[in-house]
Amino acid sequence: MTRTMQAVEIIKPGGPEVLELCKRPVPNPTHGEVLIKLAYAGVNRPDALQRAGLYAPPPTASDLPGLEGAGVIEAIGPGVTDWAVGDQVCALLPGGGYADYVTTPAAHCLPVPQGMSLDQAACLPETFFTVWSNVFQRGGLTAGERFLVHGGSSGIGTTAIQLAHHFGARVFATAGSDEKCAACVKLGAERAINYRDEDFVEVLRAEGGANLILDMVGGDYLPRNIRALADDGRLVQIAFLQGPKVELNFAPVMMRRLTITGSTLRPQSDLAKARIAEALREHVWPLLDSGAVAPVMDSEFALAQASAAHERMESSGHIGKIVLKVA
Numbered sequence: 160m161t162r163t164m165q166a167v168e169i170i171k172p173g174g175p176e177v178l179e180l181c182k183r184p185v186p187n188p189t190h191g192e193v194l195i196k197l198a199y200a201g202v203n204r205p206d207a208l209q210r211a212g213l214y215a216p217p218p219t220a221s222d223l224p225g226l227e228g229a230g231v232i233e234a235i236g237p238g239v240t241d242w243a244v245g246d247q248v249c250a251l252l253p254g255g256g257y258a259d260y261v262t263t264p265a266a267h268c269l270p271v272p273q274g275m276s277l278d279q280a281a282c283l284p285e286t287f288f289t290v291w292s293n294v295f296q297r298g299g300l301t302a303g304e305r306f307l308v309h310g311g312s313s314g315i316g317t318t319a320i321q322l323a324h325h326f327g328a329r330v331f332a333t334a335g336s337d338e339k340c341a342a343c344v345k346l347g348a349e350r351a352i353n354y355r356d357e358d359f360v361e362v363l364r365a366e367g368g369a370n371l372i373l374d375m376v377g378g379d380y381l382p383r384n385i386r387a388l389a390d391d392g393r394l395v396q397i398a399f400l401q402g403p404k405v406e407l408n409f410a411p412v413m414m415r416r417l418t419i420t421g422s423t424l425r426p427q428s429d430l431a432k433a434r435i436a437e438a439l440r441e442h443v444w445p446l447l448d449s450g451a452v453a454p455v456m457d458s459e460f461a462l463a464q465a466s467a468a469h470e471r472m473e474s475s476g477h478i479g480k481i482v483l484k485v486a
């Protein structure tokens with residue numbers, strides 16, 4: 160007999176109101192997968208893009224939104240040896256996190272850090288996978304470098320500030336209010352720039368330029384980022400909140416030996432994501448276990464209030480992460 164579960168689906172592309180509760184069959188774990196009974200699911204900006212019809216899920220992924228969560232392993236598929244039924248995990252999901260149950264590759268699960276609650280753990284995977292792979296692996300940030308992150312108070316930003324600071328970089332962050340700037344400084348930024356009052360290009364140039372910029376804004380930030388970079392600097396693009404198209408003079412890229420790169424996590428192979436998980440477990444999980452680094456929580460909503468959670472996120476009033484209580 161097919162078991163059913165409660166989930167939130169996107170009934171059509173649109174605003175937060177298109178998120179509706181539904182009943183779906185509980186998925187079955189296939190080879191290499193686990194079935195997780197979720198306690199909490201993280202809410203991420205890419206979920207809102209998917210809801211709006213701007214970020215289609217990969218063909219093999221669930222159509223339900225939700226890229227991360229935390230809970231207890233309920234069943235394991237063939238070939239899974241690393242996890243057992245009853246283990247508490249947090250996991251990167253291919254989709255389907257706004258639901259009671261979800262399947263994901265076992266290699267995309269990580270243990271719930273010591274002493275951490277499941278709501279906090281549900282906040283970890285999407286931003287930590289994204290920040291680790293873009294700032295440290297792709298961007299090659301090293302101790303002593305000047306690092307600028309835009310959207311410093313976002314889920315991504317609050318993670319990037321803490322990790323960059325912990326690994327010895329000098330951290331600069333932009334945000335849209337003094338309250339958000341204060342939060343960035345508390346997390347380890349030596350200088351937070353309220354972009355409504357100050358020009359980040361001037362601030363960074365006065366410091367000698369940024370060695371690495373993590374940007375999610377795009378639009379007119381692209382030429383401004385180029386100006387804010389130091390010689391040999393790197394720009395890593397992870398989103399384009401203000402659009403991907405812009406007129407750009409590439410001469411400084413050549414003259415000042417700049418690197419422009421970027422990536423997006425979701426379409427990468429299972430193996431690539433498993434490798435990021437391995438690196439996180441080695442380099443970052445000890446920091447979470449010790450409490451040296453912790454997710455910044457903004458608010459919690461019931462699964463049935465997923466629309467309100469998206470409204471909160473798209474208002475940009477939040478600082479840190481928003482979670483859905485599933486169980």
Ligand SMILES: NC(=O)c1ccc[n+]([C@@H]2O[C@H](COP(=O)([O-])OP(=O)(O)OC[C@H]3O[C@@H](n4cnc5c(N)ncnc54)[C@H](OP(=O)(O)O)[C@@H]3O)[C@@H](O)[C@H]2O)c1
Nearest residue numbers: 203204310313314315334335375397398400422423424475
């Ligand atoms: N490439 C990847 O693999 C990947 C993975 C996850 C997330 N992302 C992207 O990373 C970004 C952050 O994700 P998140 O989940 O952390 O989102 P989030 O918490 O909602 O943060 C987005 C932040 O961007 C700022 N913002 C919003 N609209 C803006 C605009 N038009 N211009 C400038 N700033 C704007 C807001 O801060 P202020 O109020 O301070 O402006 C907001 O805090 C999103 O764009 C998301 O799509 C990429």
